Amino acid sequence: MADLVGNRMYSCYKCRNLVSRHDDIVSKGFQATSGRAFLFSHAINIVEGPKENRHLITGLHTVADVFCSDCGETLGWKYERAYDESQKYKEGKVVLENFKIVKENW
Incomplete structure (x- = not known):
């Protein structure tokens, strides 16, 4: 966590838990x-x-919803698998909804 100090971060809008x-x-x-x-x-x-x-929107995907580890708020989803070859870059990445995250250290 020390390596995050000073970085521009995003946190859960509800409890301010750092998320990315x-x-x-x-x-x-x-x-x-x-x-x-x-x-x-x-x-x-x-x-x-x-x-x-x-x-x-971009087709069939295997996804998992992601939640804040502190308060349990749904923040978005993680792409586990993309079936279309052009969408494979999303695999393992996380989508966080804008209104569910707030800026920290800006």
Whole structure:
């Protein structure tokens, strides 16, 4: 956790638990049911729910919802598997919904 000091971070909007670094953003062009979302290469202090297949805008994916490890708030989802070859870059990455995260150290 010491290596995170001074970095621009994102945290859970509800309890301020740190969940990712600004430097880990892969894309800001994602869409969730409730609005804009960011794709992150890494996330911390999250818990994954069960894996399930979902038909998303870009096709069928196996995903797991992700929750804040402190308060349990749903923050987004993790891509476990992409079935379309052009979507494989998403595998292992996490989408966090914009209105569920807040900026820290900006």
